[in-house]
Amino acid sequence: MSGFHSKLGSASGFDPLFSRRQFFTRGRNLLGGAALASLLGPALNGGSAFAADGSPVDGPIGPHFAPRAKRVIYLHMVGGPSQMDLFDYKPKMKDWYDKDLPESVRNGQRLTTMTSGQSRFPISPTKYPFAQFGECGMWMNKELLPNLSKKADEICWMRSLHTEAINHEPAIAAMQTGNQVTGRPCLGSWASYGLGSMNENLPAFVVLVAIPSNREQEQAISARLWSAGYLPGEHAGVSFRSSGDPILFINNPPGVPDDLRRLSIERLNQVNELGYQRLGDPETQTRIRQYEMAFKMQASVPELTDLNSEPQHTFELYGEEAKKPGSFANTALMARRLAERGVRFIQVYHNNWDHHSNVAGRMPSQCQDVDRPCYALLEDLKQRGMLDDTLVIWGGEFGRTIYTQGKLSPENYGRDHHPRCFTMWMAGGGAKGGAIYGETDDFSYNIVKDPIHIHDFHATVLKLLGFDHERFTYKFQGLDQRLTGVEPAHAIEDLIA
Known part of the structure; x- marks a missing residue:
């Protein structure tokens, strides 16, 4: 050399x-x-490309067909919500209380080390009352989800998600990036790469981490979940903090006026441009664009996070908690404000859904955090005419077991991880409102109808964004990489309006 x-x-x-x-x-x-x-x-x-407004554009980057959704708000419940306590009603389990899960149902399934050593697997049916809601007749927890249940006919219900991952880190990675091994681009990065930005003053991909009111058993949430992986670095998520300045160093240091900051960035970009011309590293161009975006965000972010411009009826909708920085209600409102300002993908994380114990004690606080704000977000988007082209997603990385972890008690039972079946929902953005897709057995343990692998889920989301998942690729290490991997996957038409 x-x-x-x-x-x-x-x-x-x-x-x-x-x-x-x-x-x-x-x-x-x-x-x-x-x-x-x-x-x-x-x-x-691979076909005609379209801009975000549906008009044809030239060039290789852009959707394969007109998208149904222009933007996505993804509400990830970190830890794995218990499907049989919220959405997957199993009334026959009342007769199975404290009886062991039959081996014919478990069928040698891999267990975590937290329950694999148990001598018994006693069934603990949900303690909560259920009812059917909407014309679709969706069974839901009527005690803990009184607000969300009003939206039953506007939500696309998916009760048969499944994954191979059984522990949190690989399961969250798989749900976000399509692979249990970290380092791949996440769904938000793919959306940014494929569709680009709809605004000049904010990132295309923003991450918000809500603080749960109960912090009994939180999981680690790190930046690798919103990494751009092998995609250009500009498509990584930009994380906003829940307290203090939303972004570190968003304000100039004392004595540094805006014009001096502007001049310093211009000079720095000139140096970076010389480096790019000499070495040809594409990440140098990413650095230049990020410096420019950072300067623009110094003006746009303070306006974005100032809720004083919101009318009182906004807080009557979301609740007074929306005024509390870092709360889920505040985060949901911020997600709407980001969406209306043209942010392409808003990723929200809400922690403490890892219910290994005290389901009866923690589930009410978790649902109180998210029930009203989720309803408010859907209603707010609808009132503003944004729900039709904004896809809202809610779900975790896996489900929970019908058998209890540890000692069985009606008031204090726990549930272990369960990747074989879990429930998620979508609304708006072309998702089919009122659809109830997939069925599980009487134990909410195995899928008996219409399974949805997480790759099928990703393929469906990409289709709503205007992409054929098999043709939406990025060349890396000599291979055409894609979000849905190499195993067979398909977009599920019954989930699309």
């Missing part, structure tokens, strides 16, 4: 820091690619 550098440097004046890899990266298929692009135009991406 050093010989290659020295020969180019002495014989032709070529930049000695320009490596052989950079030479072939910059020049590969240049003429052939230009000729092909001129012949295929928008078909280069």
